[in-house]
Amino acid sequence: MKVVKxxxxxxxxVLVVEECDIPELGSNEVLIKVANIAINYSEIQQRKGTYPYxxxxxxxMGQWGVISGEVVGIGVGVHTISIDSKVVAQVPSGxxxxxxxxxxxxxxxxxxxxxxxxxxxLLTQGQxxxxxxxxxxxxxxxxxxxxxxxxxxxxxxAVQIAKAYGAGKVIATVGSQEKVxxxxxIGADVGINYSEENWTExxxxxxxxxxxxxxxxSVGGKVLEESIQxxxxxxxxxxxxxxxxxxxxxxxLDLVNILSNKTxxxxxxxxxLSSRPELVGEALESMLSLMISNQLRPQIKYIFSLSDVxxxxxxxESRQSIGTVILQP
Numbered sequence: 001m002k003v004v005k006x007x008x009x010x011x012x013x014v015l016v017v018e019e020c021d022i023p024e025l026g027s028n029e030v031l032i033k034v035a036n037i038a039i040n041y042s043e044i045q046q047r048k049g050t051y052p053y054x055x056x057x058x059x060x061m062g063q064w065g066v067i068s069g070e071v072v073g074i075g076v077g078v079h080t081i082s083i084d085s086k087v088v089a090q091v092p093s094g095x096x097x098x099x100x101x102x103x104x105x106x107x108x109x110x111x112x113x114x115x116x117x118x119x120x121x122l123l124t125q126g127q128x129x130x131x132x133x134x135x136x137x138x139x140x141x142x143x144x145x146x147x148x149x150x151x152x153x154x155x156x157x158a159v160q161i162a163k164a165y166g167a168g169k170v171i172a173t174v175g176s177q178e179k180v181x182x183x184x185x186i187g188a189d190v191g192i193n194y195s196e197e198n199w200t201e202x203x204x205x206x207x208x209x210x211x212x213x214x215x216x217x218s219v220g221g222k223v224l225e226e227s228i229q230x231x232x233x234x235x236x237x238x239x240x241x242x243x244x245x246x247x248x249x250x251x252x253l254d255l256v257n258i259l260s261n262k263t264x265x266x267x268x269x270x271x272x273l274s275s276r277p278e279l280v281g282e283a284l285e286s287m288l289s290l291m292i293s294n295q296l297r298p299q300i301k302y303i304f305s306l307s308d309v310x311x312x313x314x315x316x317e318s319r320q321s322i323g324t325v326i327l328q329p
Contacts, residue, residue, distance in 0.1 A: 009049035031073030065095025299323025
């Protein structure tokens with residue numbers, strides 16, 4: 001079978017597609033023939049060496065990646081799933097592959113009625129958006145929510161969930177006018193290009209001087225510092241990470257500004273998945289319900305073969321992609 005290996009950090013050129021044996025099953029494990037692989041931005045960071053939780057190399061790409069596919073093998077002790085079942089799964093290690101072995105408890109059976117490709121966006125990107133807004137951010141009806149990088153896989157879903165759960169105003173920040181138009185088409189009330197110097201002034205203007213009640217911050221660097229400035233008193237900023245690859249100078253942040261009754265909360269989806277696995281089903285059930293009612297439509301515009309993984313990474317890193325990028329073995 002084909003897998004994508006990483007032997008050294010660097011540009012997309014360091015990704016190596018090679019052949020290896022289909023993995024053997026252990027007790028309480030399931031073998032899946034992979035149909036769709038959702039690429040997460042953390043995998044771009046891992047390849048570049050900027051991910052805050054590095055893994056010793058070499059590795060098969062896709063740590064805690066998301067796949068959908070068909071069960072083709074069942075290990076001893078597995079009684080909850082059958083051969084030929086269609087599933088979506090969180091893969092602890094090595095999702096960039098034609099076949100993966102996954103602990104049975106990480107599988108979620110999916111109906112034929114559900115878009116199997118779209119649902120791959122829900123396990124990492126969707127779970128992150130849902131729990132950042134609901135579980136950690138405690139979104140309240142009528143609040144103003146500011147979502148950075150709103151055309152990415154995470155941001156697209158976050159905009160739609162925020163609207164579905166009663167946000168009074170959703171402000172989406174992106175890096176181009178084309179992306180501003182896209183965020184408005186999926187439900188954002190205001191689209192702002194944060195590459196412009198006065199983006200913070202626009203946030204203050206559209207919130208009538210108050211600032212945003214809840215901010216999802218996944219860009220980092222200078223944008224993080226500026227986000228704290230536009231956070232409302234008693235507002236919450238959920239720090240998901242730094243897609244900009246620039247380490248935020250926490251010791252230089254405006255502490256006087258934060259002391260204006262503002263809260264900054266760190267959030268990591270891998271930690272939540274391992275420490276509070278019971279929350280996974282709640283979030284997925286809620287998001288599937290939103291999909292059925294057409295309140296949530298994961299955006300998938302780009303599909304690459306596994307052999308074209310370098311092109312997929314190049315597209316995401318160029319910041320030109322919209323929504324979730326999919327690999328198909």
